[in-house]
Amino acid sequence: MVEKTRLEELSGELPDKEREELLNKISRSGKQEDREEIIPVTLKEDERERLVSEEMLRISWFFKVLLWLKGVLTGKSKRELFVKMQLNRVKYSIRQRNPGLTGFETRNLTPKFANYLYDLYTACYPLLDFFRGFNLEPEFRNDSIISLVEANYEEVKKELIDLVPLEKLEEIYEKTGSEGELKKEVLRNFNEYIKQIPEKFFGQLEEGIKPLIFLKNIVLFSYSSMFTHFNYTLSGNPAEKHPYFQHAPVMLLLDKLEKLYYGIFLASQLGKKWLLHEELVRFYCANKLELEDNPEELELRTTDLTRSIIALESAIHKFRAKVPVMELIRYFRRDPYYRLIFNVPKFYLKAIYTASIKNRFLDQLDEHKQAIKERVADKKIDELFKGSKLLELYYYVPKQSTEDRERGLPFFSHNKSLKILYNYLARKYKGTIQEGVQLASAYVLSTNRLIQNRLMQCAAGLEELEAKIVLFDRSLSPDEDDGKAMMRFKYGRSADVNEQKLYRSFISQKDREAFELIEQGKECLLGIKNIFNDLITSPMESVKSILKTIHFQRGRNETLVQILKRNAELIEEYYNFMDQLIALEKGA
Numbered sequence: 290m291v292e293k294t295r296l297e298e299l300s301g302e303l304p305d306k307e308r309e310e311l312l313n314k315i316s317r318s319g320k321q322e323d324r325e326e327i328i329p330v331t332l333k334e335d336e337r338e339r340l341v342s343e344e345m346l347r348i349s350w351f352f353k354v355l356l357w358l359k360g361v362l363t364g365k366s367k368r369e370l371f372v373k374m375q376l377n378r379v380k381y382s383i384r385q386r387n388p389g390l391t392g393f394e395t396r397n398l399t400p401k402f403a404n405y406l407y408d409l410y411t412a413c414y415p416l417l418d419f420f421r422g423f424n425l426e427p428e429f430r431n432d433s434i435i436s437l438v439e440a441n442y443e444e445v446k447k448e449l450i451d452l453v454p455l456e457k458l459e460e461i462y463e464k465t466g467s468e469g470e471l472k473k474e475v476l477r478n479f480n481e482y483i484k485q486i487p488e489k490f491f492g493q494l495e496e497g498i499k500p501l502i503f504l505k506n507i508v509l510f511s512y513s514s515m516f517t518h519f520n521y522t523l524s525g526n527p528a529e530k531h532p533y534f535q536h537a538p539v540m541l542l543l544d545k546l547e548k549l550y551y552g553i554f555l556a557s558q559l560g561k562k563w564l565l566h567e568e569l570v571r572f573y574c575a576n577k578l579e580l581e582d583n584p585e586e587l588e589l590r591t592t593d594l595t596r597s598i599i600a601l602e603s604a605i606h607k608f609r610a611k612v613p614v615m616e617l618i619r620y621f622r623r624d625p626y627y628r629l630i631f632n633v634p635k636f637y638l639k640a641i642y643t644a645s646i647k648n649r650f651l652d653q654l655d656e657h658k659q660a661i662k663e664r665v666a667d668k669k670i671d672e673l674f675k676g677s678k679l680l681e682l683y684y685y686v687p688k689q690s691t692e693d694r695e696r697g698l699p700f701f702s703h704n705k706s707l708k709i710l711y712n713y714l715a716r717k718y719k720g721t722i723q724e725g726v727q728l729a730s731a732y733v734l735s736t737n738r739l740i741q742n743r744l745m746q747c748a749a750g751l752e753e754l755e756a757k758i759v760l761f762d763r764s765l766s767p768d769e770d771d772g773k774a775m776m777r778f779k780y781g782r783s784a785d786v787n788e789q790k791l792y793r794s795f796i797s798q799k800d801r802e803a804f805e806l807i808e809q810g811k812e813c814l815l816g817i818k819n820i821f822n823d824l825i826t827s828p829m830e831s832v833k834s835i836l837k838t839i840h841f842q843r844g845r846n847e848t849l850v851q852i853l854k855r856n857a858e859l860i861e862e863y864y865n866f867m868d869q870l871i872a873l874e875k876g877a
Contacts, residue, residue, distance in 0.1 A: 326506075327551050328630045375625035379616050386613045391539060396621065398542065400534035403519045405612050406549075407534075410512045411527040412604035415597040419573050420508040423501050431645035433572050437494060438642050440568045442486065446646075449653035452478045455661065458654075463665045466869050468658060475654050476647075483643055491639040497566035500598060502636050503559050507552030507605060515545050539621050550614040551631055556605045558633060570594050662873045669866055670709060679712045682758075684765035684772065685803060699796045703803040706870045707758065710810045713863060714755045718814075723748065724842060725856040726817060728849060733824055733835050740820060747816040754810050761802060771799075804871075811867060818860040821853040 380393060390402045422429045439445045446452050453475055461470050513523045518537035539546075574590045575581040619627045670679070687704045726748045734741035766772045778792035824832060836850035847855075 326632050327547055328632070329547070329627070376620060376623065379620045379625055383613050383616050383620065386616070387611050390612065391617065392536070393620070395536070396539050397536040398519075398539050398617075399536055400519065400531075402612065403516065403521070403534035403537070404531045405608055406512070406515065407527070407531055409507070409604050409608045410516075410523075412597075412601045413508045413510075413512075414527050415594065416504075416508050416601060418577065419570070419594060420501065420505055422573060422577055423569070424505045424509065429577070431641060432576070433569055434638060434642050435645055435649070436572045437498075437566055437568050438646075441494065442490060444485070446482055449475070449650050449657065452482060452650055455657060458657070459661050459665050459668075462661055463668065466865070471654060471658070471661070472651070475650055479647055479650055486639075488639070491642075494566070495636055495638045497564050498569070498636050498638060499559060500563055500565040501569065502634050503555045504552075504598070504601065504605075505555075505634075506548070507556055508601070510549060510552050511545065515542065515549075518542055539617070543618060543621060546614055546618050547629060550618065550629065553605060553609050553614060554631055555633070556602070557609070559602070565595070565598060567591065567595065659873070662869070666705070666866075666870055666873060673709075673863070673866070674712060674716060677716070679708060680715060682708050682711065682762045685762045685799070699793055701796065701803070702800045702874050703807060703871070706807050706867060706874060707803045709867070709870065710807055711755065711758045714751055714758075714810070717859065717863070718751055721843065722814075722817065722856045722859060725821070725852050728840060728842075728852060729821065729824060732838065732849060733832060740823075744817065744820050747813040747820075750813040751810065754806060754813070758806055761806060765799070771795075807867070807871065811864060814860045815864060818857045818864070821857040821860075825850055825853055825857070 383390065387401075389399055391398050423433060424430070439447055449455075458471055458474065461474055462468075516523055516534075518541060519534040520537075521532050521534055571587065571591045574587050574594065578590060580587040580590060615629070618629075619625055682704065685701055685704055685707065687700045687702075726744060730741050730744055734744060763769065764771045765775060767776060775792075775795060778788060778795055824836065827833065836848065836853070838849050839846050840849055840852060842852055
């Protein structure tokens with residue numbers, strides 16, 4: 290037999306048309322982010338008539354005769370008298386349960402009612418911050434859930450490195466150069482991790498979270514606005530004795546009474562054998578109350594909060610036994626058939642944990658991206674120059690003092706890429722690519738002056754560029770004008786805003802000059818590579834014949850086409866690497 294939910298049981302008691310309309314309304318609201326918690330059910334006139342008729346058939350002959358006599362004496366219909374009789378039964382029930390809660394004829398709630406409500410508020414007060422944190426602060430709630438899972442799941446993964454080794458991410462970035470591929474790898478491993486966690490595990494944890502969900506509405510109920518109608522203002526800790534309350538107009542409080550009853554109803558759904566994860570209470574005390582470094586106080590406050598929750602359950606039970614809230618609502622709404630249907634909340638722990646821990650892993654990936662890129666760049670530099678020590682730039686360097694960092698002053702951005710270009714020209718270009726240029730110019734392009742001139746212009750540009758880089762770096766030495774200006778800006782009036790603006794402008798200008806040198810180098814190398822590729826793919830038989838000639842280079846014999854192809858690949862590798870390095874320097 291399929292077990293019905295509480296909502297299905299309640300809706301099943303309604304007439305067909307009313308139930309269909311109600312369930313459609315719930316279905317529509319369930320698709321929205323904020324569903325209606327309380328759905329009042331007021332019967333339509335025809336349904337009310339049918340229900341009254343059915344109940345009138347079930348009453349005893351004595352009451353039927355009594356209704357007939359009252360009808361004769363008052364001239365009112367039996368149905369009208371029957372509804373009034375039902376209201377009187379509600380009234381009698383309230384008086385029997387706890388007399389003095391209300392003045393029925395004066396339509397008010399008495400201080401006695403306020404005293405019971407104040408006792409309930411007193412039991413809720415120690416839990417206010419705890420319940421607000423878990424239910425109203427998503428970030429704290431998510432951290433609490435992550436902490437709970439970490440404390441109970443043996444194979445939990447807490448950090449990104451538990452999910453994917455950084456070495457694996459470096460390997461992926463080295464192959465693809467794509468941040469998107471890093472994210473894909475993290476998400477792929479994350480999905481596998483989530484699939485490994487049994488559904489039963491989440492279900493068990495949800496049981497220990499229910500008190501925070503089902504007691505939320507009673508703890509976070511708007512007691513202050515309720516007591517305002519009793520001419521009392523809440524302030525600070527609850528008093529030991531009941532405050533002085535006045536009578537409150539019940540007709541202004543009906544909506545609040547419905548919300549109060551909703552809180553009481555949800556609390557009743559916990560059952561007798563409920564549990565609350567102590568880890569959640571301890572996490573709150575450690576983080577919200579900042580007691581992590583005080584173990585004794587942490588344990589004491591954890592125990593006190595746990596006891597307060599147990600005491601609250603007892604207070605709710607006492608209030609429910611003494612105060613017939615639903616009967617009061619029915620009586621003062623003048624409808625003995627008035628009903629409320631509630632949306633019982635569901636806590637989707639797996640969904641919350643999945644989203645929270647995924648965000649944590651992706652945030653950690655963002656934190657590691659720069660380091661991953663830098664390590665991959667350093668590895669490629671080492672491979673590019675075969676582990677040789679690089680020639681350094683002496684003045685265009687990203688040095689920054691502690692004082693500069695505190696003042697937020699910028700530093701040179703393109704030091705590494707300019708240094709790589711300088712070393713590439715000095716060691717790679719002059720070592721092998723320049724020989725390829727000379728061979729292509731002398732053998733293949735000797736009869737094609739136009740392309741030969743283009744090739745030699747690119748080569749000359751690279752040779753000049755090496756000298757330009759040296760001069761650019763030297764311009765920042767303390768003996769040069771720009772170097773003196775930099776020292777003046779940097780160590781002058783550090784607190785002067787105008788001086789700082791000039792310094793920032795100076796750094797930006799030098800970065801632009803460095804970037805122009807880098808782009809010039811890329812442009813010249815790209816020009817050489819394109820000419821090499823054009824020669825390699827040339828359909829002319831004379832060119833093909835020359836490309837097959839053997840040349841002795843780098844200690845071995847190679848055909849000219851092999852030399853050009855190898856050099857084109859070297860330039861392509863450098864070109865792609867420089868794009869990544871510049872993006873890294875820009876923080877992309």
